[in-house]
Amino acid sequence: MKFALFALFVTLATLVLVNNAEAADQSGYMNCMASCPVPLIQRPVCGSDGNTYDNKQKFNCHKKCKRDRKMIRIVGDGPC
Numbered sequence: 174m175k176f177a178l179f180a181l182f183v184t185l186a187t188l189v190l191v192n193n194a195e196a197a198d199q200s201g202y203m204n205c206m207a208s209c210p211v212p213l214i215q216r217p218v219c220g221s222d223g224n225t226y227d228n229k230q231k232f233n234c235h236k237k238c239k240r241d242r243k244m245i246r247i248v249g250d251g252p253c
Contacts, residue, residue, distance in 0.1 A: 205238035219253035221245045 209230075216228045222245045226232035229247065236245055 202238050202240065206234055209234035209238065216250070217252045218247045219249045219251065221248050223253055225252040 211230045211234055212228065214228050217225050218229055218232050219225055220232055220235075222243075224235075226235060232247060
């Protein structure tokens with residue numbers, strides 16, 4: 174019984190820590206994007222991640238600010 178309660182406590186604590194870390198990552202991403210100068214010009218580009226970005230500057234900001242750091246590149250002008 175004590176072990177089951179301990180296991181439950183550890184599981185809940187882990188979930189709380191993971192959710193807090195994800196919230197901090199999202200907050201960090203949002204702060205980074207907010208501090209990245211992006212013109213309001215709409216010249217969409219397609220990223221290799223399958224996302225359409227408003228323009229090259231916004232793509233570059235996303236690439237700089239994202240957490241996973243996977244290499245993405247522009248695969249074409251216009252929406253994906």
